Amino acid sequence: MIVTKNINFYYGDFQALKNITMSMDANTVTAFIGPSGCGKSTFLRLFNRMNDLIDGTRLEGECLIKGKNIYDKSINIDALRKDIGMVFQKPNPFPKSVFENVAYGLRVNGIKDKKFIADKVEETLKAAALFEEVKDKLHKSAFELSGGQQQRLCIARALAVEPSILLMDEPASALDPISTAKIEELIHELKKKYTIVIVTHNMQQAARVSDKTGFFMLGELIEYSDTKKMFLNPDKETTQNYITGRFG
Amino acid sequence: MNKRTKQKFAFFFFRLFSIIIVGILIAILGFIAVNGIKVINWEFLSSMPKEGMTEGGIFPAIVGTCYLIIGSMIFAVPLGVMAAIYTVEYAGNGKFVRFIRMMTNNLASIPSIVFGLFGMALFVKGLNFGDSIIAGSLTLGLLALPLIIRTSEEALKAVPESYRTGSYALGATKLQTIRKVVFPCALPNILTGIILSISRVSGETAPILFTVAAYFLPSLPDSIFSQAMALPYHLYVLATSGTDIEASRPMAYGTALVLVVIVLFFNLTATLLRQKLSKNMKNK
Numbered sequence: 001m002i003v004t005k006n007i008n009f010y011y012g013d014f015q016a017l018k019n020i021t022m023s024m025d026a027n028t029v030t031a032f033i034g035p036s037g038c039g040k041s042t043f044l045r046l047f048n049r050m051n052d053l054i055d056g057t058r059l060e061g062e063c064l065i066k067g068k069n070i071y072d073k074s075i076n077i078d079a080l081r082k083d084i085g086m087v088f089q090k091p092n093p094f095p096k097s098v099f100e101n102v103a104y105g106l107r108v109n110g111i112k113d114k115k116f117i118a119d120k121v122e123e124t125l126k127a128a129a130l131f132e133e134v135k136d137k138l139h140k141s142a143f144e145l146s147g148g149q150q151q152r153l154c155i156a157r158a159l160a161v162e163p164s165i166l167l168m169d170e171p172a173s174a175l176d177p178i179s180t181a182k183i184e185e186l187i188h189e190l191k192k193k194y195t196i197v198i199v200t201h202n203m204q205q206a207a208r209v210s211d212k213t214g215f216f217m218l219g220e221l222i223e224y225s226d227t228k229k230m231f232l233n234p235d236k237e238t239t240q241n242y243i244t245g246r247f248g
Numbered sequence: 249m250n251k252r253t254k255q256k257f258a259f260f261f262f263r264l265f266s267i268i269i270v271g272i273l274i275a276i277l278g279f280i281a282v283n284g285i286k287v288i289n290w291e292f293l294s295s296m297p298k299e300g301m302t303e304g305g306i307f308p309a310i311v312g313t314c315y316l317i318i319g320s321m322i323f324a325v326p327l328g329v330m331a332a333i334y335t336v337e338y339a340g341n342g343k344f345v346r347f348i349r350m351m352t353n354n355l356a357s358i359p360s361i362v363f364g365l366f367g368m369a370l371f372v373k374g375l376n377f378g379d380s381i382i383a384g385s386l387t388l389g390l391l392a393l394p395l396i397i398r399t400s401e402e403a404l405k406a407v408p409e410s411y412r413t414g415s416y417a418l419g420a421t422k423l424q425t426i427r428k429v430v431f432p433c434a435l436p437n438i439l440t441g442i443i444l445s446i447s448r449v450s451g452e453t454a455p456i457l458f459t460v461a462a463y464f465l466p467s468l469p470d471s472i473f474s475q476a477m478a479l480p481y482h483l484y485v486l487a488t489s490g491t492d493i494e495a496s497r498p499m500a501y502g503t504a505l506v507l508v509v510i511v512l513f514f515n516l517t518a519t520l521l522r523q524k525l526s527k528n529m530k531n532k
């Protein structure tokens with residue numbers, strides 16, 4: 001589904017990613033782990049070209065999604081981002097109602113049919129396991145929700161435009177344990193329909209939610225394998241050390 | 249003297265000075281209110297000046313000031329807000345933008361009489377509008393422009409970056425992001441800036457002196473190319489060059505009171521609006 005070939009990425013002179021070759025399968029959850037500052041977010045942002053928004057960056061190598069090089073000139077970036085949803089570290093709902101937050105992606109993609117939008121909002125709120133909690137405050141400000149609810153709202157917002165891939169950058173790091181559990185449960189549910197790539201700081205979380213895990217350090221992909229193998233019997237000593245908490 | 253006594257002493261003076269400042273403000277307002285309120289009645293607000301401006305009202309000056317406010321804002325608001333959107337959202341942080349920013353800041357500190365002179369040269373003479381509402385509005389608009397640009401820029405910059413990235417990540421274009429997320433979110437603060445600039449514009453005398461203001465007009469202006477009377481200039485006329493200055497003194501205080509009430513009204517609206525609208529805009 002996602003294939004990268006010899007990716008090098010630079011912020012100005014600083015090389016944040018070093019020669020990363022990796023492939024992620026459809027309908028699986030791939031987790032990126034590694035100490036902070038090792039380039040996990042940078043790598044994730046490559047897939048929906050969010051790094052384009054940062055000045056002075058440079059990319060070498062290829063990034064193929066569904067077989068197409070997404071850095072090709074012929075690629076429509078807005079369409080790409082519609083197809084590849086993203087959930088951020090800190091919940092970032094818009095200062096709009098719950099309903100309008102979810103409807104936003106539909107509206108900017110040219111959908112006007114009111115009935116369709118209303119149905120879609122309900123459907124995605126259900127898919128994000130949020131509908132029961134917010135059905136009476138659909139037209140209240142999203143800021144009235146709790147942090148965990150806001151994050152699930154952001155997931156719903158991303159799902160509304162029917163992406164095929166969902167990128168999540170430490171989606172639970174700002175949340176309490178109960179909200180975190182809800183998000184993890186949700187990820188289990190979502191992987192039936194979506195390809196999910198999740199960055200996490202939390203090793204147990206990676207072990208719980210992912211099928212495959214990539215371990216990054218200082219911009220390099222150190223090891224990449226099935227999550228089970230990674231946590232029980234990693235090939236590299238650095239991985240072993242990191243997982244058992246000897247650094248990071 | 250030990251530390252505590254020193255502190256008490258210092259705080260005593262801080263408090264004293266604040267009280268003095270508030271006292272001075274209240275004295276000014278009170279003075280104008282007491283002297284002005286005597287002449288304020290419906291006739292004063294709604295009729296033309298009479299008997300060489302010693303009788304009658306200030307209706308044409310109120311109307312003129314309203315026209316000038318509306319005219320200057322029609323010109324300055326779209327231009328200022330669009331300039332701010334350009335510099336904050338599109339132009340990045342290069343040399344050109346820093347230059348624009350420096351120029352707007354300089355523009356804001358130019359004395360208003362200079363704007364008046366410039367307005368006369370460009371609009372009254374250059375474009376041949378003559379002394380007219382349009383020339384005055386454009387001049388006042390120029391004066392308000394830096395203020396509107398600056399407050400709008402601040403308003404846009406205060407919009408969290410995460411709203412923009414959130415919007416782009418859903419496939420929105422830059423223009424959509426600005427129109428549907430950034431601008432609505434910045435609007436309360438932009439409006440506050442606009443209202444403050446209205447209050448500034450409504451009180452200015454110098455820019456209208458050579459561009460629109462008439463000493464006395466027997467009738468209301470009938471087009472944007474007519475001259476108009478305006479409150480601040482009317483006040484100046486009443487206080488310095490009426491036919492009988494002593495006799496028109498109460499009229500001057502009445503005019504001042506109306507002007508002050510208008511300005512305070514706009515300032516108060518700005519404050520209330522900011523409080524009310526920004527409450528809905530804050531996340532916990």
Ligand SMILES: Nc1ncnc2c1ncn2[C@@H]1O[C@H](COP(=O)(O)OP(=O)(O)O)[C@@H](O)[C@H]1O
Nearest residue numbers: 011016034035036037038039040041042043054
């Ligand atoms: N916008 C940026 N400009 C410059 N350097 C950046 C930027 N974002 C991240 N970096 C640098 O790139 C490296 C990787 O960052 P990041 O991808 O955020 O790491 P992680 O998500 O693994 O914590 C870090 O050294 C960080 O300082």
Ligand SMILES: [Mg+2]
Nearest residue numbers: 040041042169
């Ligand atoms: Mg990160």
